[in-house]
Amino acid sequence: MSKRILLANTIIMTLSISLLAGCVFDLETTSDPVPNSTSTTPLTTSPGSTSLTLASSTTITIPVTVPVTVPATKPITKPATKPAGGAYANISNQRTEWSYGYPDNWVSDYSGYWKFSKGNLYLTMDLGYEMGYTGKILDTLKEKGVKVTFFLTTEYIKEEPAYVKRMLAEGHRIGSHSTKHIDMVQLVGESGTDLITNTRQWEVAYKALTGQTTNLYRAPKGVFSKRGMTVLEEMGYKTIFWGAAYADYDDKNQPSIATAKEKLYKYIDSGDVVLLHPFKTNSELLPEFIDDMRANGFDFALIP
Numbered sequence: 001m002s003k004r005i006l007l008a009n010t011i012i013m014t015l016s017i018s019l020l021a022g023c024v025f026d027l028e029t030t031s032d033p034v035p036n037s038t039s040t041t042p043l044t045t046s047p048g049s050t051s052l053t054l055a056s057s058t059t060i061t062i063p064v065t066v067p068v069t070v071p072a073t074k075p076i077t078k079p080a081t082k083p084a085g086g087a088y089a090n091i092s093n094q095r096t097e098w099s100y101g102y103p104d105n106w107v108s109d110y111s112g113y114w115k116f117s118k119g120n121l122y123l124t125m126d127l128g129y130e131m132g133y134t135g136k137i138l139d140t141l142k143e144k145g146v147k148v149t150f151f152l153t154t155e156y157i158k159e160e161p162a163y164v165k166r167m168l169a170e171g172h173r174i175g176s177h178s179t180k181h182i183d184m185v186q187l188v189g190e191s192g193t194d195l196i197t198n199t200r201q202w203e204v205a206y207k208a209l210t211g212q213t214t215n216l217y218r219a220p221k222g223v224f225s226k227r228g229m230t231v232l233e234e235m236g237y238k239t240i241f242w243g244a245a246y247a248d249y250d251d252k253n254q255p256s257i258a259t260a261k262e263k264l265y266k267y268i269d270s271g272d273v274v275l276l277h278p279f280k281t282n283s284e285l286l287p288e289f290i291d292d293m294r295a296n297g298f299d300f301a302l303i304p
Helices: 003-030 103-109 135-142 155-157 161-169 182-188 195-209 226-234 257-265 280-295
Strands: 050-053 060-061 120-127 148-151 173-176 238-240 271-277
Touching: 103 226, 120 155, 135 161, 135 280, 148 155, 155 161, 155 195, 161 173, 173 195, 182 195, 182 226, 195 226, 226 238, 257 280
Parallel strands: 120 148, 120 271, 148 173
Antiparallel strands: 050 060
């Protein structure tokens, strides 16, 4: 009885070895070409095939049923954003000051804008505090049928609610100019927390007054960094710079209208965002400025 069992086991083992050898032979002599080989035999798998390598160095190609097509986009040159731990320390916080004559083109990779559609000008005004000319400027804009994007600080929103509401009622847009006009390089730190908190304070004040939100941000003092812009972009903001401006922000040393025109007009180009501060000279220049720009073929539009 024991001899019969031993003989049967021997036969089973012999058959198993033969079958296994046949399988290995079939894998090694398959007629499908190895991917990237010089074989002229056409591949029957899809372009997105995935290859698995067995321990025996035999390659099996598994077809992907639906190839994934990645649309062509512009290269992203900015570094990876939040590293592990939620900090931003691996992104440069080098202080940069915007120069309207020589824009830093890299800002477009961080949702930064200073131009939009050709043929238009995008008039913007920054208000950290009221100098007594906003009413006159709003009257001119209404008379001329021009819409402006106003960038306001939290303090202005709280101190001048009537003007804020009038801006919106007359079709203008409003963006954030921060709380307390502190530049983003100073605020952002390594974690981004203070910049986020500062911006959220603005959002709370604006929504409490108007019931609205915004996605537009103007960097205080024109100071910015890749780190600060990364934080703002992740919060959903566009940072709006400018293609044309002039030194109009010293309320104690306002230029003449002739000087303002000489300094401002030479920078204006089709599609530019134009920055003006609503102080004395600009309140007087504005009607003529609008007429001059229209005479040169420009239309005025709101920032999209």
